[in-house]
Amino acid sequence: MINLLEVKHVTKKFGGVVANNDVSFSVERGQIVGLIGPNGAGKSTMFNMVSCVFPPTSGEIVFEGRNIENISSFKAASLGIARTFQNLQVFKNMTVIENVMVGAHLHTRSNMLIAALSLPGKRKEERELYDMAMEYLHFVGLEHLFDYLSSDLPLGALRLLELARALAVKPKLLLLDEIAAGLNHKETKEMANLIERIRDRGVTVLVVEHDMDLVMGICDKVVVLDQGVKIAEGTPKEVQNNEQVINAYLGADIDDIKGGE
Ligand SMILES: Nc1ncnc2c1ncn2[C@@H]1O[C@H](COP(=O)(O)OP(=O)(O)O)[C@@H](O)[C@H]1O
Ligand SMILES: [Mg+2]
Structure with missing residues (x-):
């Protein structure tokens, strides 16, 4: 098709x-x-x-x-289907990498419930999520800001962050x-x-x-x-x-x- x-x-x-x-x-x-x-x-x-x-x-x-x-x-x-918003929708109280992990979370194998219950596999999954998020940050050129609070980013970086988060949905x-x-x-x-x-x-x-x-x-x-x-x-x-x-x-x-x- x-x-x-x-x-x-x-x-x-x-x-x-x-x-x-x-x-x-x-x-x-x-x-x-x-x-x-x-x-x-x-x-x-x-x-x-x-x-x-x-x-x-x-x-x-x-x-x-x-x-x-x-x-x-x-x-x-x-x-x-992933998107970015005309009026940015970044979680300001989260770090840059946490924002991307939120996007990537959709595509991990175990679901949120399992993560919340701390069942075996959680740590490995968190690590995978983290690595994946870092890859997308690297792709958009924000890797060096990974642990910044999102509210501290200038507009250009916020737009890139939204993009990284959308990409993390694969x-x-x-x-x-x-x-x-x-x-x-x-x-x-x-x-x-x-x-x-x-x-x-x-x-x-x-x-x-x-x-x-x-x-x-x-x-x-x-x-x-x-x-x-x-x-x-x-x-x-x-x-x-x-x-x-x-x-x-x-x-x-x-x-x-x-x-x-
Ligand atoms: N949620 C909504 N409720 C009521 N009217 C809306 C809503 N969203 C958009 N509109 C109206 O629909 C029209 C198209 O808006 P929009 O799709 O935002 O245009 P664009 O993105 O091309 O600037 C406008 O008249 C706008 O006021
Ligand atoms: Mg519009």
Whole structure:
């Protein structure tokens, strides 16, 4: 099956607000797909449905050939869907490595109950969790900060920490919601490079991002939402030259969609 994810005619209403209106698109295995659009277009809402935070009002979401619209977010994570949040959701009172261990925990053999009861195997498992978490910290470049309290980290490091924690779920599909927001130019470039390395490790990536250099630089395909409706889909070049897309971004700066060097 070439498509890892299929979003089919998905609509989400919040009272009178139609956050997503009959949206369909697919994500091919091994690709980096961008989901873009002006503020309020419905991007985060779509992420919340794909990660099963809440179900669509109507429509289907199919992951590896299986309907997931009505499963829990915990179940979605165990199927291999991991995400980061636009508003960071790091546990501030935990250390950096503890935050990643929380993510990795989902994939250890024995469950939380066994760990809590201190049955044999716990120590070994803790060690494995620790080593695995350290590997992901190394991958994102935060290894040296492993025992820092998360509340002491600057924004750039917090974004990397969220990424490490999501990777620790060993996802097949990784959803990144504005992972580069607030990062400087150099950090954004490093983030783009990191996302490509994640893809090269076999993880399919769906990114919501406002930084057009990042989107246009790394995405195989871009899906454009405006006021809940999909207005375009295609290669970065195709969407950049699409009249409807340019119009949707007018009023914003035209450079927003063209990207500026
Ligand atoms: N939990 C919610 N309850 C009510 N309205 C919401 C909720 N989440 C999003 N919305 C509304 O849905 C629309 C799309 O929001 P969102 O998906 O956050 O857009 P984007 O991420 O593209 O900026 C907005 O009008 C927003 O106010
Ligand atoms: Mg959003």
